[in-house]
Amino acid sequence: MTGRPGLILGPIVTGLFLLAFFLVCSRASNPFIQPAWELWNTMGRELDGEFLLRHLVSTISTASSGYVIGAAVGLILGLAISLSQSFYQTFYPFLIWARATPSAAIVPVAIAVLGFGSSTIVFFGLCNDYAASRCHDWVGTRPN
Amino acid sequence: MILGLRAFGLGLLGLISIACIWLAASSLFDLPGLPSPADVFQSLLELVLGVPFWLALGYTLLSALIGLSFGILVTSTIALTVGLSRTGDLVIRQPLYFVRALPSIAILPILIASVGSSALVGVLFVTLMVVLKSAVFIFRAARSSFEQAREQISILGIRFLDLVRFVVAPSALRTSAMGIRLAGPTAYSASIFAGVFAGLPGLGHEIVIAQVTANQSRAFALVVISGLVGLGVFKLVDYVEPRFSNTNVGTL
Numbered sequence: 001m002t003g004r005p006g007l008i009l010g011p012i013v014t015g016l017f018l019l020a021f022f023l024v025c026s027r028a029s030n031p032f033i034q035p036a037w038e039l040w041n042t043m044g045r046e047l048d049g050e051f052l053l054r055h056l057v058s059t060i061s062t063a064s065s066g067y068v069i070g071a072a073v074g075l076i077l078g079l080a081i082s083l084s085q086s087f088y089q090t091f092y093p094f095l096i097w098a099r100a101t102p103s104a105a106i107v108p109v110a111i112a113v114l115g116f117g118s119s120t121i122v123f124f125g126l127c128n129d130y131a132a133s134r135c136h137d138w139v140g141t142r143p144n
Numbered sequence: 145m146i147l148g149l150r151a152f153g154l155g156l157l158g159l160i161s162i163a164c165i166w167l168a169a170s171s172l173f174d175l176p177g178l179p180s181p182a183d184v185f186q187s188l189l190e191l192v193l194g195v196p197f198w199l200a201l202g203y204t205l206l207s208a209l210i211g212l213s214f215g216i217l218v219t220s221t222i223a224l225t226v227g228l229s230r231t232g233d234l235v236i237r238q239p240l241y242f243v244r245a246l247p248s249i250a251i252l253p254i255l256i257a258s259v260g261s262s263a264l265v266g267v268l269f270v271t272l273m274v275v276l277k278s279a280v281f282i283f284r285a286a287r288s289s290f291e292q293a294r295e296q297i298s299i300l301g302i303r304f305l306d307l308v309r310f311v312v313a314p315s316a317l318r319t320s321a322m323g324i325r326l327a328g329p330t331a332y333s334a335s336i337f338a339g340v341f342a343g344l345p346g347l348g349h350e351i352v353i354a355q356v357t358a359n360q361s362r363a364f365a366l367v368v369i370s371g372l373v374g375l376g377v378f379k380l381v382d383y384v385e386p387r388f389s390n391t392n393v394g395t396l
Contacts, residue, residue: 089150101370107340108340
C-alpha cells in the first residue's frame with residue numbers, strides 16, 4: 001500500500017501544476033498576480049534599500065510593545081482571577097466578552113478614540129493578546 | 145442557588161463598575177470618539193429594534209457559515225486525497241505553514257487586488273482563514289487514521305476507496321473536531337474582518353459606516369453586539385463539537 005502510485009503521483013502532479021501556474025501566469029491574465037521572478041526581483045530591489053529594514057524595525061517594535069503591555073496586563077488580571085473567586089465572578093464575564101469580540105470590530109472604534117498612530121497599534125497588540133483569558137489559561141486553575 | 149445569585153450579583157457589579165469607569169473616562173477626558181455608556185445603550189436598543197441590524201447580522205453569520213462549510217470541505221478533500229501520502233503531506237504542509245504565518249491583514253489586500261472588492265472576496269477570505277486554521281488538525285487526523293487503518297487492508301481485503309469512505313473519514317472526524325471547533329469562531333471573526341476591510345455586507349461593514357458617518361455610539365453598540373454574538377458562536381461550537389467527537393465509528 002505504501003507504494004500505491006496514485007498517492008505518490010497525485011501530490012507531485014498537483015505541486016507541479018501549482019508551480020507551473022505560478023511561474024507562467026502573466027500580467028495579461030490578472031495585473032495583480034505577478035510571475036514568480038517578478039516577486040523575486042521586487043524583493044531584491046526592496047531588500048537592497050533601507051525601506052524594508054525601517055518598516056521591519058517599526059513593526060517589530062510596535063508589536064513588541066503591544067505584546068509586553070498585553071502580557072503584563074494579562075498576567076496581573078489572570079493572577080487576580082485565579083487567586084480570588086470574587087474577582088473572577090466580577091470581571092470574568094466582561095473578559096470573556098472581550099475575548100469573543102473580533103479584534104477587527106475594535107479597529108475603527110479604537111482609531112476614532114485614540115487616533116492614527118502607534119498608540120492605536122499598540123492597543124491592537126494588547127487586544128490581540130487576549131489579555132486575561134489567555135493568562136488565565138497559563139495560570140491554570142481558578143478558585144472553586 | 146445562593147452561590148448562583150452571588151455570582152450573578154458580582155457579574156452585574158463588574159459590568160456596572162466598567163460602565164462607571166467608562167462614564168468617568170468619557171466625561172473627564174476630552175475624547176471626541178468616546179461616547180457615554182447611556183448613548184451606546186440607547187443606540188443598542190435602536191439597533192436591535194430595527195430590521196437593517198438583523199439583516200447585517202444575518203449576512204455576517206451567513207458568510208461565516210458559507211466560508212466555514214467551504215473551508216472544511218476544501219481542507220477535508222485535500223486531506224483525504226493528497227494528504228494521505230507522506231509525499232503529499234510534505235508537499236502541502238510546508239507552503240501551508242508559510243501561509244499560516246502570514247498576518248491575515250496582509251493577505252486581504254492581495255485578495256482584493258486579485259479578485260476585486262465584493263461579497264465573493266469576503267467569502268473567499270473566510271474560507272481561506274478556515275482552511276489555514278483547521279488544516280493542521282484535519283491533515284493530522286486524516287493521516288493518522290489512514291496510517292492506523294491501512295495495515296488492515298491486506299487482512300480484510302477492503303478496497304482503498306471504501307477504506308477512506310468508511311474508516312478514515314469517520315475516524316478522522318473525531319480528531320478533526322478540535323480544528324472545526326477553532327474554525328467556527330475564526331469564520332465569524334474573518335467575516336467581521338472582511339466587513340471592516342473589504343466591504344463585505346454585515347456587522348463589520350456596519351461598524352465602518354457608523355464610523356464614517358461619525359455615529360460613535362452606534363459603532364460602539366455594534367462592537368458590543370459583535371462580542372455578544374461571538375460569545376454565542378463560542379457556545380455553539382462548544383455544543384456541536386462533542387457531537388462530532390462521539391462519532392468515532394471508524395475504529396476497526
